[in-house]
Amino acid sequence: MDESGGHAVNDFVEAVKFIFDERESPAGGTQVGGLAELWELMWPHLKLSGASMAIACAIAIPLGLWLGHKRRGGFLAINASNVGRAIPSLALIAFFVAYVGVGFTNLTLALVLLAIPPILTNAYTGVSQVERDTVDAATGMGMTGKQVVRRVELPLALPLMFAGIRISAVNVVATATIAPLAGVTTLGDPIINVNTYGDEGRLAAAIVVALLAVATEVVLGMAQRVVTPRGLRVNRREAVT
Amino acid sequence: MSALLAQVEIRDRSEDTCVSGNGFCPDWIADNFDRYVDPFFEHVLLTVVAMAIGFAIAFALALVAYRRRWLVNPITQVTGVLYTVPSIAAFFLLLPITGRGFVTATIALVAYSLLIIFRNVLAGLDNVPHETKDAGRGMGLTDRQLLWRVEVPLALPEILAGLRIAATTTVGLATLAFFAGAGGLGEQIFADINFKSNVVVAGGLAVLLAALLDAAILIAQRAITPWTRAVATP
Numbered sequence: 286m287d288e289s290g291g292h293a294v295n296d297f298v299e300a301v302k303f304i305f306d307e308r309e310s311p312a313g314g315t316q317v318g319g320l321a322e323l324w325e326l327m328w329p330h331l332k333l334s335g336a337s338m339a340i341a342c343a344i345a346i347p348l349g350l351w352l353g354h355k356r357r358g359g360f361l362a363i364n365a366s367n368v369g370r371a372i373p374s375l376a377l378i379a380f381f382v383a384y385v386g387v388g389f390t391n392l393t394l395a396l397v398l399l400a401i402p403p404i405l406t407n408a409y410t411g412v413s414q415v416e417r418d419t420v421d422a423a424t425g426m427g428m429t430g431k432q433v434v435r436r437v438e439l440p441l442a443l444p445l446m447f448a449g450i451r452i453s454a455v456n457v458v459a460t461a462t463i464a465p466l467a468g469v470t471t472l473g474d475p476i477i478n479v480n481t482y483g484d485e486g487r488l489a490a491a492i493v494v495a496l497l498a499v500a501t502e503v504v505l506g507m508a509q510r511v512v513t514p515r516g517l518r519v520n521r522r523e524a525v526t
Numbered sequence: 527m528s529a530l531l532a533q534v535e536i537r538d539r540s541e542d543t544c545v546s547g548n549g550f551c552p553d554w555i556a557d558n559f560d561r562y563v564d565p566f567f568e569h570v571l572l573t574v575v576a577m578a579i580g581f582a583i584a585f586a587l588a589l590v591a592y593r594r595r596w597l598v599n600p601i602t603q604v605t606g607v608l609y610t611v612p613s614i615a616a617f618f619l620l621l622p623i624t625g626r627g628f629v630t631a632t633i634a635l636v637a638y639s640l641l642i643i644f645r646n647v648l649a650g651l652d653n654v655p656h657e658t659k660d661a662g663r664g665m666g667l668t669d670r671q672l673l674w675r676v677e678v679p680l681a682l683p684e685i686l687a688g689l690r691i692a693a694t695t696t697v698g699l700a701t702l703a704f705f706a707g708a709g710g711l712g713e714q715i716f717a718d719i720n721f722k723s724n725v726v727v728a729g730g731l732a733v734l735l736a737a738l739l740d741a742a743i744l745i746a747q748r749a750i751t752p753w754t755r756a757v758a759t760p
Contacts, residue, residue, distance in 0.1 A: 376729030
């Protein structure tokens, strides 16, 4: 509360200017700021988040579907989220830095571990809550196990599965902000290396990260609505956060 | 301001080969455990204060929205945006307004917890069976009595489930509170992120705190909702 309201507004104006205009770094020498540089920071941010999400989905969705289909391993699938939530993302990344090492690949692995639990839990919950009668009816119509998964359980589980993906994606985008601690330059760089970018650069990065997370949430939220079978659109189910 | 984010040397690397090799050194941990005590309690304070304020606000919002249904969507959307904005961004977005320190960190953590608690309180209230409410009304309870004597108690399992999720998440996010100048275990992790002993102790304490809070709320739930386990005994 030590700064007046006028100062605060001014800080935000300066931060927005930083997004659009280049200026000299407060540390001297290099130029910082401007759309071109922010894009240079955002691209690795998106690459890191995208790679982690792709791998996490490739692992967690088939596993969740299979466990849900067999109605097995519910304890594991449901508690994955509880355990995942209890491990702070900073602690996970620090653990990787200390034990595995820095760099894009190692950090991707860390973010994959962060992203798996919500996807796994929601994919499992989505499939296992499909009513037994529905599955029995499908089997009675002569569907094989694979067909039941693909044509009945998967479509009915899609809304929750997508909710899981959305939760993980937002979390991964947020956590990629501390990637510079593991030697990967992302939008978090101006936040962590404030000497190079200055206070306005740091605030600018915070604004862009916030917008990126909200955009991720909105885009995946729309995708979730698109994939929801029409019969399910009335009663939306709550996802496991 | 930048000096606070600089990497700090937390040990003398010259003598011990385990320590100089960034290893996991039980001796060093035993000798240096003191340095984690204050950050641990800072972390506890941040979490508990944020939880208490977050619960008070979200519970009140849920009670209001329970009676005035049209408020459910706008409240969900606003708290949803607060939930989506990454805490690390929220800390710096608040910085020009509230400055560095405990207040800024707490506001960001509270903002994050609102959606989780709000949704669970509302779901708990919505799941109270109509027959039960009718019985309460038939006994002559006013709306207010019905709420506090029937609906809220029956919603407690879901309310406390939401509180458990919020508690573990808040402990995790509070590890980033040092970016707002509020200390906590994250500051210790950040102080020497390459040193295995440091990372394991500071990170381990954060996980332990999350587990303890989770267990504490679960035990409280068992104690104040004895009817939920009445079926279990044969």
